[in-house]
Amino acid sequence: MATYVTADIHGEYDKFERLLERIDLKDEDTLFILGDILDRGPHPIKIIRKVLVMPNVYCMIGNHELMALECMDFLLQEITDESIETLDYKTIGNLSNWLYNGAETTIKEMRMLESEERKNILDSIMEFSVYEEVSVGNKDYLLVHAGLGNYRPDKVIDEYSVKEMVWERPDYNVPYFPDKYVITGHTPTQLIEGNPKPGYIYRHNNHIAIDCGACFDGGRLAAICLDTDEEFYVE
Numbered sequence: 001m002a003t004y005v006t007a008d009i010h011g012e013y014d015k016f017e018r019l020l021e022r023i024d025l026k027d028e029d030t031l032f033i034l035g036d037i038l039d040r041g042p043h044p045i046k047i048i049r050k051v052l053v054m055p056n057v058y059c060m061i062g063n064h065e066l067m068a069l070e071c072m073d074f075l076l077q078e079i080t081d082e083s084i085e086t087l088d089y090k091t092i093g094n095l096s097n098w099l100y101n102g103a104e105t106t107i108k109e110m111r112m113l114e115s116e117e118r119k120n121i122l123d124s125i126m127e128f129s130v131y132e133e134v135s136v137g138n139k140d141y142l143l144v145h146a147g148l149g150n151y152r153p154d155k156v157i158d159e160y161s162v163k164e165m166v167w168e169r170p171d172y173n174v175p176y177f178p179d180k181y182v183i184t185g186h187t188p189t190q191l192i193e194g195n196p197k198p199g200y201i202y203r204h205n206n207h208i209a210i211d212c213g214a215c216f217d218g219g220r221l222a223a224i225c226l227d228t229d230e231e232f233y234v235e
Contacts, residue, residue: 002227174205
């Protein structure tokens with residue numbers, strides 16, 4: 001019985017399948033996915049459909065899931081004069097931002113589904129948690145997609161907004177908790193200044209960053225086992 005964490009799969013279905021083989025995920029194990037299953041790679045909805053029928057997989061919302069929820073209802077409706085009239089500047093801005101961030105593959109796969117399954121998928125994404133607190137062995141972990149934006153030592157977890165948790169990048173130079181590890185995705189470790197091993201899991205000041213750029217050239221899909229601290233990679 002083991003606990004694993006991965007993040008930022010971004011439509012890379014084949015890499016996800018290979019990662020499941022690498023960690024040898026068993027029915028009694030638990031896998032947490034720290035958001036950003038959607039967008040960029042070729043098969044984001046295929047991954048969503050797979051994990052939704054895996055009872056030992058727990059998904060958290062990332063900024064890409066949040067963008068999808070903000071835009072998908074409009075995109076999947078029939079385009080009529082009435083629907084166009086409801087298109088305001090906020091909706092246009094949300095759509096532009098999502099498309100800029102790789103929405104094409106998610107939209108393409110969603111359009112191939114029957115309307116009932118589309119609704120079920122969107123309803124399921126709305127149920128994704130924003131964060132999880134996990135204890136394994138004698139260690140405590142906070143699992144969250146991006147970090148804790150506008151961090152303050154006296155700010156309790158429930159005071160952080162969804163935006164602060166799924167969009168705002170952490171300050172790796174600040175240890176948020178002396179007795180708890182914060183595991184995040186969102187920021188590819190290739191982009192972390194001072195990281196001695198870009199593209200691999202980054203650990204510093206009780207931060208553990210596990211987005212290793214799976215959807216980028218030369219990137220990896222990474223996972224960590226909380227029981228053994230072992231790292232797993234799929235090139």
